[in-house]
Amino acid sequence: MRAFASDVMAVFDILLAIYFIAGNGTYTFLMLLSLTSVWLHRRRHSYEGLQQLRESPVTPPATIVMPAWNEQEVIVESVRSVLRTDYPGLEIVVIDDGSSDETLARLVAAFKLAPVSLISRPRLPTRPVLGLHASAEFPNLLVISKEKGGKADALNAGLNMCRTPYFCTLDADCILDRDALLRLMRPVIRSRINLVASGGVVRVLNGCTVVDGQVTKVGLPRTSLERFQVVEYLRSFLFGRTGWNLMGATVIVSGAFAVFHRETVIEAGGFSLDTVTEDMELVVRLRRWAAAHHRAINISFTSDPACWAECPQTLRMLARQRRRWQLGLCQTLWKNSPMIFNPAFGATGLFSLPFHAGVEGLGALVEVAGYLIIPLEAYLDPSLLRFLLPFLLLSLAYAGFLSVAAVVMEEVTYHRYSSLRHLAILLLYGLLENFGYRQLVLWFRLQGIFRFLAGFGRWEKVIHVAAREQSAH
């Protein structure tokens, strides 16, 4: 029995070593790619101003589509922020997805909305639309009130009323930088082939000062839980997504803030209701659809257009968010499993999706097993400690290195955190992230995997409570 356990553990050790090398090797490679990419992107600012884009007659009009469900605390400020967006020919469609709170009432009061009867030509099936509301004061704003059908359903309803060639999805708890949409549309103008999706960076809003729907001062949140998430977001957006984009293998653009080509999305079937991360699912499906229809498409990620979103403030909400992300990842990967290791999908099929499946998807299982099996191994054979401890140290050092490097990259590129104190705090949290917080998130991810295996598919709502420092209108 002991021999069998020893064999199992030996196999696991090999698996762990492969996971460690594959995961960290890929992250390091992505980091190097991202460093080059972000540096070049920053330099490009000096010769690719936004003014020409703003004034150009060939800049395509766009619609911001903002689904909202029970967002009474933040909705008015978010819409105010969106109305100030610097973009020519901008339309805004807010979808109240059957809120049970005062989301619609607050919108009606704040923007003097009145019911209107516009022609609707639904090209995507959705739950019934209950009413349309427009404002004489803000002619480019339209609010759709509909029966509750989930975020994807609300996005599809918004898409049905969208009249511009491009639309931008934006979460209701988000605040946009004024020129963020222009920056996000820049790849669309520059692309030689049809760019069907363009993603931007989501930054943590907690602790920032918001005045009149704009982030006027970037700050850090007060609690450790939120600060760890700031570091996590930096690592995810500046490293991961930038690197994959450079390889032409982007599979995730955050639906919190992303631009899509309307006709292509409609042709591909719109947002899917059968996963809880409709953004990732759509991007992967677009790649599949393009390959099936022999269409040359481009999907891009840009590291400077920023959208500020509230991160969970409590463990309960964080758990909900991470479980949903993990569940959605598993659902999407499962649904599109024929793409994994499929050379027909290029770098996406050969590198990006296998990485997401092996490291981001199943990695949680391997890591948790590692936390259980390694102490057991040491207990059964204390002599193994001589290489288990160095391995543990190496893992922690590598993870710490990646987190600190993400903060340093932010500092040398966009340095949005202008206070020296904030920089020092972020560096510290980058170091500490792997002692407790990482394990906590791992636990939530594991729950997400179990929910996927159990066939659970319900959306878990993260409640936002306007965690910004102050707001004034």
Next chain:
Amino acid sequence: MIALGRIVESLALPVAGVLLALIAGLIAFALIRRITRRRHSRVLDELATVCAPLVEAQVAGPANQDADSDLQAISGAWKVCEDLGLVKVWQRRLADQYSRSLFKRLFSRGYSLVERTHLFSFVLRAEAAENLGIIRHQPSWPLLAEALHDSHLTVASTAARALAAIQKPDSFPALAERLQAAALNPAAEMSARTLVMALASFPSLTSVGLKHLLVHPHGRARFLAADVIAVMLRQEAKRAGAAAGPESSSNFPPEVAEIVLTRLVVDENADVRARAADVAGYLQHPRAMSAILALLTDAEWFVRLHAVRAIAYQKLMPLAAVRDRLTDPNWRVREASAQTLSARGGLGVEYLLDPFVNTADRYSQEQVAEQIVRAGLLPSLVASFGITGRERETRFIEGIIRLGKGDALLPVLRSALPLAKRKMLLKSLSSHPDPTVHSFAQTQACVDC
């Protein structure tokens, strides 16, 4: 297993040590950099306070109150940049000419890391092109035209934008040549949008340089050339003000107009015909009107759509032709027709109301109703309700309720109409034979009570 253990044992600690050292280095680098930057920022702020008035005076140049201030600033900046030797540096960089060999350059002073290594040097070329464009350095146009063939597309695109800013007519053919290449080989060339944007910034008089593309055997080349001309004319009309229109094209080259109105409007490629309709909308030419009228009945819906939109600019065009398109099988054409009619006001609005009250086509009625609501025409129509001689407006209000779109009336009834007038309107509607109208009026009357 043992082998794996040995590898881990021998490598893990040294690698972890290196990583910890790297972490410490990164932290120190970030903090020191931040402190240094703060110091530099302070110095720069002080310098700006002292030098800004001096530079502003230099950039403003000699006092010439009549001259356009922007031009004055640009020519001043051009001179300052030449005096400082920046123009030469940018020209040298754009031409990618370095005075020393790579080996010498690697170890010589006065070169940036990018210049020394030549790695990512396209960034320097693009920055140089951008700067020459910002100061509108006319003598540099041949260099920029050459840069349109740069091996890096970023540099070529930036050069195209710089040439657009400089607007030297001699550079137009070079841009047109790149447009042709982009039309024939979209995947290998810079974005057609960038080139269209660059070419369209020239005055429409220069469009004669696109003649060869307008008659090119390749449909995409003809389409892009027509697109450039349409954008040129649209911008000129916009600059000339809303009152402009076809008059803005009085300097338009007649030979180009001839090609557009005789060949492109009957082109085999529907995209080209659609763009030809756009161009024709801005032309003051005897054949423009007949060309647009012919395109209004084109087999392709998007050609009809462009033709309807073109009529918005042709002030002399008979609006009856647009009214007929309100019953077009394609909703976008119906929508554009309603928009064109409402944009023309007066007679246009009458033409909008006529089919609404006279037709039984529900799609057409819905389109008109939506346009009336979107264009903000509802308050004036409601105000005309019940007035003798304005029966059409009255029938429109009744019709919109019958269509089930009474909700659209509510804000007007509540905010824009005096109580007495509202009561009169509701009273009148409550005796309407149609049950929908009758019920709407009664409900609203109850709200008032």
